[in-house]
């Protein structure tokens with residue numbers, strides 16, 4: 093069956109970049125739909141920046157194809173790139189000039205009307221700082237100004253490479269809100285790379301997890317949560333006895349502090365264990381079902397060889 097490429101704002105096939113004998117990006121197939129906030133997640137050196145630079149036409153793939161906005165990047169560079177805004181590495185400014193003046197330089201280069209500057213500053217919530225010299229800006233404000241510059245051409249797709257690097261917690265929260273706002277209220281599709289799950293899990297609708305140049309998972313956060321392992325946690329008055337009884341009826345149980353964690357337990361086995369605990373006069377304080385955290389899944393993926401796609 094033929095796939096409907098029209099659904100994807102970015103689609104790569106077997107995207108590969110080889111530096112000498114090193115495959116920095118190795119057979120990557122990304123599928124990113126219009127309207128998504130796509131968290132591109134992976135540890136340092138995983139291949140995020142190399143992939144992003146290929147999507148932006150800044151470096152040439154060794155192999156594979158890139159389609160952006162339904163067009164081949166190779167043959168439609170100009171047409172595509174005028175619809176894509178990006179922030180890769182820290183943006184450079186004339187620090188003695190104001191935010192507005194800095195954006196004016198970029199708007200003039202791109203042949204865009206002045207009004208776009210006001211709109212872009214408004215979108216990143218920097219309107220009240222338009223006339224302040226950039227040298228007085230915090231790092232977070234400079235990043236937002238970089239995003240304003242990327243938004244001048246009113247792109248459909250915004251690609252942000254580790255935009256929270258170096259930001260303090262308040263700056264990270266501001267960035268998260270900005271991304272949500274741009275996506276929800278202005279309809280911009282956003283790809284945001286990060287090496288920290290915590291930075292993207294609250295803002296992304298979809299995730300691509302990359303390690304050692306390969307995609308290990310791609311899908312919605314909901315799909316990732318569906319593969320989480322569930323387990324039962326028992327808290328009782330006697331953890332050692334509970335562990336003994338659980339093992340004696342054949343459960344996969346381990347002791348974690350004062351809790352007993354049991355994986356893959358059937359309802360009938362749990363009922364039997366509870367009866368045994370009552371018979372042995374062990375008080376049961378809590379029986380709860382817990383899931384592996386997203387962080388556990390992410391770490392399991394990027395440190396192991398496991399792949400989910």
Ligand SMILES: Nc1ncnc2c1ncn2[C@@H]1O[C@H](COP(=O)(O)OP(=O)(O)OP(=O)(O)O)[C@@H](O)[C@H]1O
Nearest residue numbers: 111114116134135136137138139140141142143287
């Ligand atoms: N110009 C280059 N020449 C040789 N190797 C390179 C080059 N650029 C990147 N690499 C290597 O390719 C691999 C992927 O690097 P890349 O910068 O894409 O990773 P990343 O996921 O963005 O990591 P980080 O979060 O540290 O930036 C790394 O091993 C890196 O050393």
